[in-house]
Amino acid sequence: MEKLKHIQGSIVSIPVNDIDTDQIIPARFLKVTDKDGLGKAAFCDWRYQEDGETPNPDFVLNKPEYQGASVLIAGNNFGCGSSREHAPWALLGAGFKAVISTEFADIFRNNSLKNGLLPIVVDAETQQQLFSLAEEDPSTTVSVNVEAQTLTLPDGREVGFPLDGFSKYCLLNGVDQLGYLLALDDAVQSFEADNPQRVATKA
Amino acid sequence: MTNNGRPRTLFEKVWDAHIVREQSDDSPAVLYIDLHLVHEVTSPQAFSMLRERGLQVRRPDQTIGTMDHSTPTTPRNELGIIPVADAMAAKQLDTFTKNCSDYGIPMYALGDEHQGIVHVIGPEKGLTQPGMTIVCGDSHTSTHGAFGALAFGIGTSEVGHVLATQTLLQNKPRTMAVNVDGRLGEGVTAKDIILAIISRIGIGGGTGHVFEYRGEAIRGLSMEGRMTVCNMSIEGGARAGMVAPDDTTFEYIRGRRHAPSGADWDAAIASWRALPSDDGAVFDKEITLRADELIPMITYGTNPGMGMPIDSAVPTPENETDFNKKIALDKALAYMDLRPGQKLLGKAIDVVFIGSCTNSRISDLRQAAEFIQGRKVADSVRMMVVPGSQQVKKQAESEGLDLIFREAGAEWREAGCSMCIAMNGDQLQPGQYAVSTSNRNFEGRQGKGGRTFLASPLTAAASAVAGAVTDPRVMLAGLS
Numbered sequence: 099m100e101k102l103k104h105i106q107g108s109i110v111s112i113p114v115n116d117i118d119t120d121q122i123i124p125a126r127f128l129k130v131t132d133k134d135g136l137g138k139a140a141f142c143d144w145r146y147q148e149d150g151e152t153p154n155p156d157f158v159l160n161k162p163e164y165q166g167a168s169v170l171i172a173g174n175n176f177g178c179g180s181s182r183e184h185a186p187w188a189l190l191g192a193g194f195k196a197v198i199s200t201e202f203a204d205i206f207r208n209n210s211l212k213n214g215l216l217p218i219v220v221d222a223e224t225q226q227q228l229f230s231l232a233e234e235d236p237s238t239t240v241s242v243n244v245e246a247q248t249l250t251l252p253d254g255r256e257v258g259f260p261l262d263g264f265s266k267y268c269l270l271n272g273v274d275q276l277g278y279l280l281a282l283d284d285a286v287q288s289f290e291a292d293n294p295q296r297v298a299t300k301a
Numbered sequence: 302m303t304n305n306g307r308p309r310t311l312f313e314k315v316w317d318a319h320i321v322r323e324q325s326d327d328s329p330a331v332l333y334i335d336l337h338l339v340h341e342v343t344s345p346q347a348f349s350m351l352r353e354r355g356l357q358v359r360r361p362d363q364t365i366g367t368m369d370h371s372t373p374t375t376p377r378n379e380l381g382i383i384p385v386a387d388a389m390a391a392k393q394l395d396t397f398t399k400n401c402s403d404y405g406i407p408m409y410a411l412g413d414e415h416q417g418i419v420h421v422i423g424p425e426k427g428l429t430q431p432g433m434t435i436v437c438g439d440s441h442t443s444t445h446g447a448f449g450a451l452a453f454g455i456g457t458s459e460v461g462h463v464l465a466t467q468t469l470l471q472n473k474p475r476t477m478a479v480n481v482d483g484r485l486g487e488g489v490t491a492k493d494i495i496l497a498i499i500s501r502i503g504i505g506g507g508t509g510h511v512f513e514y515r516g517e518a519i520r521g522l523s524m525e526g527r528m529t530v531c532n533m534s535i536e537g538g539a540r541a542g543m544v545a546p547d548d549t550t551f552e553y554i555r556g557r558r559h560a561p562s563g564a565d566w567d568a569a570i571a572s573w574r575a576l577p578s579d580d581g582a583v584f585d586k587e588i589t590l591r592a593d594e595l596i597p598m599i600t601y602g603t604n605p606g607m608g609m610p611i612d613s614a615v616p617t618p619e620n621e622t623d624f625n626k627k628i629a630l631d632k633a634l635a636y637m638d639l640r641p642g643q644k645l646l647g648k649a650i651d652v653v654f655i656g657s658c659t660n661s662r663i664s665d666l667r668q669a670a671e672f673i674q675g676r677k678v679a680d681s682v683r684m685m686v687v688p689g690s691q692q693v694k695k696q697a698e699s700e701g702l703d704l705i706f707r708e709a710g711a712e713w714r715e716a717g718c719s720m721c722i723a724m725n726g727d728q729l730q731p732g733q734y735a736v737s738t739s740n741r742n743f744e745g746r747q748g749k750g751g752r753t754f755l756a757s758p759l760t761a762a763a764s765a766v767a768g769a770v771t772d773p774r775v776m777l778a779g780l781s
C-alpha cells in the first residue's frame with residue numbers, strides 16, 4: 099500500500115443514497131483471481147449502455163468535464179451490501195482516492211482503509227454543499243490532509259473528519275495491518291494455550 | 302455470568318472471550334477467530350498475498366472451504382460431473398482447489414456430496430456452534446449468529462489476515478436489541494419477520510451495531526427460521542445478528558458431524574447455557590415489533606429496506622418528506638417500472654427463485670413443496686428450486702420433494718448460490734420480474750435489468766402457481 103498523506107483533486111458527485119456494492123461493481127466481474135482491470139467495471143451498469151461497452155453519455159462519470167476526478171461525493175450509506183473488496187479495488191482502479199458521504203457501510207469502510215481509499219464522513223450540510231459545487235463547477239477541487247484529518251473546501255473552510263488512529267498510522271506510513279498482527283504471535287499462542295480449540299474442521 | 306458484577310449481553314460475552322489484545326486509543330481489539338469459512342470468489346487474492354509474503358495458513362484445522370458462488374447448478378452429465386462452461390469460473394474454481402490443497406485446508410468441491418452454500422454447510426456439519434467467532438469473506442456470514450455465535454462478513458484483506466494469523470483487528474460494535482413479541486400467524490414466516498424489521502429501520506439502520514433478536518416469536522422459530530432472520534442482519538446494516546442459544550439450538554447441533562460428543566457434549570452444553578444475555582444487560586439501542594401484527598411481506602424497490610405488507614400499495618414519492626429518500630424512491634420505482642400507489646398483489650411475474658443462503662434449507666423446501674403439491678406452476682412462470690447444499694438436495698429427494706416440484710413444472714437444480722447473485726449463468730433477463738426468496742433486490746443483482754421482489758418461500762410458491770404476486774394466506778385458506 100502506498101503512503102497516503104494528502105489528496106488534492108477535483109470532485110464528482112453521485113447524489114444517490116444507499117449505493118450498494120453491486121452497483122459499484124456487479125457480481126459478474128467477481129470471477130477474477132487478481133485485482134487488475136476492475137476500474138473499467140466500476141459502476142458498470144450505470145456507466146455503459148445495454149451492450150456493456152458503449153458509454154452512457156448521461157452518466158456523470160462519462161461527462162468530459164468530470165474526467166480525472168479523484169474525489170467522489172456520494173449519497174448517504176455508501177457501500178452497503180456485499181463484502182466484496184472488489185468495490186474499493188474498482189474505485190481505486192477508476193482513479194478515486196477518497197469518497198465523501200454522511201455514512202459508510204461497515205465492511206466497505208474497513209475494506210477501503212486497507213487499500214488506501216479514504217472514506218470521509220461529513221455532515222449533511224457539507225455533503226449538500228459539495229453536491230452543489232460539483233454540479234455548478236466541475237473544476238472544483240478539494241484537498242485532504244490525512245494527518246490533520248481535515249477536508250478543505252474551495253472557500254477555504256476546513257472540515258474535520260473521523261479516522262481511527264490505527265488506520266491513520268497505516269495510511270500515513272503505507273503499511274498494511276497484517277504486519278501488526280503477525281508480530282502478536284506470542285499473544286496468539288498464549289491465547290490458544292488458555293482456550294481449547296472449539297471446533298476442528300479436519301476431524 | 303457477570304464480568305466484575307456487571308450484567309453482559311450475549312454479544313459482549315462472546316466478544317470478551319475472544320480478546321487476544323484489548324482495544325486501546327491506538328489500536329482496535331485483536332479478536333481470535335474460531336472458524337474461518339472460505340469460498341472461491343473472495344479468497345484468491347488473499348492466497349496470492351500469502352504466497353508473495355511466504356506465509357502459511359496458521360490454522361487450516363479451523364478453516365473450511367466450499368465452492369458455491371460461481372458454480373453452475375445445471376444437471377450432472379453421464380459421468381456424474383457438473384460441467385463448468387464458463388472459462389473464468391472454471392479458472393477460479395481450479396485456483397481455489399489448488400489453494401486449499403497447497404495450504405492443507407479441507408474443502409468441498411463442486412459435486413462433492415457435502416458441497417453447498419457456505420452458510421448452509423457450516424450449520425449442517427455442526428461446525429457452527431454457540432459462543433464461537435466465525436468469519437467468512439461474505440456479508441451473509443451473519444447467518445451463523447442464529448446459534449449464538451458472533452459471525453460476520455469480512456473483506457479479502459481480512460481473509461488474508463485470518464488465514465495468516467487466525468486473528469482480526471476489530472473496533473467493538475454497539476449493540477441493538479430487536480424484540481419480536483407475540484406469535485406469528487398462519488402463512489407468516491421468519492422471512493416476513495426480517496423483511497418487516499429492515500423496512501422499519503432502513504437499510505442503514507443497524508450500521509455499527511450487532512443485533513440480538515429476542516422475544517417470543519424468535520424463541521418460537523426453528524433453527525432454520527432463526528438462520529433466515531440472522532442472515533439478513535446485514536441488509537439492515539448490522540454486520541452480525543445473534544440469537545441466544547437454547548434447547549432448540551442444542552437439539553439442532555446434537556449428533557452432527559463436527560458437534561461435540563460424550564463428555565465434551567455435556568461440557569459444551571454447560572458453557573452454552575451461560576451465554577444468553579444477563580438480566581439487566583444494557584443495549585445501546587432497542588426496537589420492538591409485534592409478530593401477531595405481521596402479514597407476509599414483499600419488497601417493491603431496489604434495496605431490502607423498501608419492503609411492505611403484501612397487501613399494501615407502493616409508496617408515493619411526493620409523500621416523502623426527506624428529499625434524498627424521495628429521490629431514491631423515484632429512482633427505485635423507475636427501475637422497477639412501478640407506479641406510486643400501485644398494489645403488487647396480482648402483478649404478473651416471470652420467474653420464481655427458491656434458494657440462497659436465506660431460504661434454501663430443508664424446511665424452506667418442505668414448506669414450498671407442501672404448498673405446491675397438487676398445484677401447477679403457471680405457464681408464464683419459470684420456477685427454479687436450488688437447494689442450499691448437496692445434503693439438503695439429498696434429503697429433499699429422499700422425501701420426494703424434487704418430484705413434487707418437477708411435477709408442478711419447476712426446475713430442480715444442483716446446490717449453490719445461483720440466481721441470488723447471478724454469477725453462474727442463472728439470471729433474470731432485462732425487464733423480467735421475479736419473486737425471490739433471496740436477500741437482495743439491488744438493481745441488476747439477479748441479472749442486469751432484472752427486477753426482484755423479495756419474499757418468503759410460501760409467498761414465492763403461491764406466486765409461482767398464480768403467475769402473479771400472491772398472498773399465500775389466501776390459498777392456504779382454500780379461498781382461491
